[in-house]
Amino acid sequence: xxxxxGRRDLVIYDKEDPDAVCQTVKLNDEEADALxxxxxxxxxxxxxxxxxxxxxxxxxxxxxxxxxSPYAGRPMGDARVRTRTSASIVAVVRGGQVFASPGxxxxxxxxxxxxxxxxxxxxxxxxxxxxxx
Numbered sequence: 147x148x149x150x151x152g153r154r155d156l157v158i159y160d161k162e163d164p165d166a167v168c169q170t171v172k173l174n175d176e177e178a179d180a181l182x183x184x185x186x187x188x189x190x191x192x193x194x195x196x197x198x199x200x201x202x203x204x205x206x207x208x209x210x211x212x213x214x215s216p217y218a219g220r221p222m223g224d225a226r227v228r229t230r231t232s233a234s235i236v237a238v239v240r241g242g243q244v245f246a247s248p249g250x251x252x253x254x255x256x257x258x259x260x261x262x263x264x265x266x267x268x269x270x271x272x273x274x275x276x277x278x279x
Contacts, residue, residue, distance in 0.1 A: 206236075207269045209276055211258040216279040223250025231271040233264025 154173045160166040211218055217225050227235055238245045238252065239259040245252060254260075254276075262272045 203265055204263065205266050205269055206261060206263045207273070208239075209260045209262055209269075209273050211254050211256055211260060212277055213256045215254070215256065215276055217254045217276060218256040220254060221250060222248055222252045222254055225254075225275055227262075227272050227275060230275065231264065231268040233262050233268035233272050235260055235272075236263050237261040 154175075156171040156173055157167055158169040158171070160168045222235065222238075227233060236247065237260075238248050238254070239261070240255060240257070260272075260276065262269050264272070
């Protein structure tokens with residue numbers, strides 16, 4: 147819950163009675179931001195899933211940057227994903243933090259999860275590019 151004063155609370159509701167509050171935890175700015183980042187990745191994926199239910203042929207996939215990827219440690223633009231496949235990288239998830247709409251200068255790191263939108267064929271091509279170059 148966000149208040150007009152700027153205070154933010156995490157409100158936990160009773161499982162048996164969804165109208166009853168069990169606990170309220172006051173969050174400082176850093177805690178509220180961390181919680182928002184943790185919840186952001188599933189929210190982005192849910193929105194993409196809703197979108198591709200509405201648009202035939204559109205899929206969203208989550209692809210890891212494996213340890214041996216030729217793009218680990220390099221800027222996203224080096225992979226030229228959009229040019230080579232017509233698919234789009236819409237977010238990168240790293241350590242629970244979501245980087246939405248990263249630019250070409252965004253550095254990939256091993257262990258990142260890349261959220262890609264496109265056709266089934268183009269997203270499969272992106273998986274190959276990220277793994278093999």
